[in-house]
Amino acid sequence: MTGFIFGLAICIAVSQAPKILGMPRGHGEAVYQLWHLVEHLGEANWVTFSVGAGGMALLYILEARTPRLPAPLVIMAAGILAVSVFRLADEHGVQIVGAMQTGFPAPKLPKVNLDDVLDLLPGAFAIVLLVLSAALGVGHTLGRKHGYDIDPNQELIAIGISNCTAACLGGVVSGISISSTAVNDAAGAKSQLSSLVAASMVLFTLFALMPLFHNVPEVLLG
Numbered sequence: 001m002t003g004f005i006f007g008l009a010i011c012i013a014v015s016q017a018p019k020i021l022g023m024p025r026g027h028g029e030a031v032y033q034l035w036h037l038v039e040h041l042g043e044a045n046w047v048t049f050s051v052g053a054g055g056m057a058l059l060y061i062l063e064a065r066t067p068r069l070p071a072p073l074v075i076m077a078a079g080i081l082a083v084s085v086f087r088l089a090d091e092h093g094v095q096i097v098g099a100m101q102t103g104f105p106a107p108k109l110p111k112v113n114l115d116d117v118l119d120l121l122p123g124a125f126a127i128v129l130l131v132l133s134a135a136l137g138v139g140h141t142l143g144r145k146h147g148y149d150i151d152p153n154q155e156l157i158a159i160g161i162s163n164c165t166a167a168c169l170g171g172v173v174s175g176i177s178i179s180s181t182a183v184n185d186a187a188g189a190k191s192q193l194s195s196l197v198a199a200s201m202v203l204f205t206l207f208a209l210m211p212l213f214h215n216v217p218e219v220l221l222g
Helices: 002-021 030-039 046-065 071-086 088-092 114-146 152-168 178-186 193-213
Strands: none
Touching: 002 030, 002 046, 002 114, 046 071, 046 088, 071 088, 114 152, 114 178, 178 193
């Protein structure tokens, strides 16, 4: 579990570094992406880097001094404001999210045949192993911290149902988010109510708030 999380951190850092430097991302495995980054470092957009560095500094300051304040949300709003006021996208080449589709995807059954299923099974087993390892590892860690037990069978059923639902909505593989869990725990969440509130906010955002995210700088997402 430790090795998986450590490797995941490296892959995320390498994949997000081009956003922070305002550079095109390389292709292939993490090592090749890192080499591409080093080779093209001279092409970095330093205005983009300044926005990212400022956002990271503000994140650490806010979390240290006002831990209950939703620092990422504040920084996102500040980034949108900066892009809009100083025209960072038009005049300085800072990449923004742009227009995104609103609304809820129409439910439909995936169109797969038996050959597709057989081809996908080896990769699917590997994904199941990683998803369950993360879910049970984090679950047991928080269970020990807060004094409750985790039922692996119940977790398996929940993850299975969520993935069947995601498949019918055109979604990606559903599992635990280690970073989101850490944020949730740090915010003081005590029950599944926090997930219901988050899901409700996601739905509200999909239907009503998507246009507000047009000017979000990609570097802040990185």
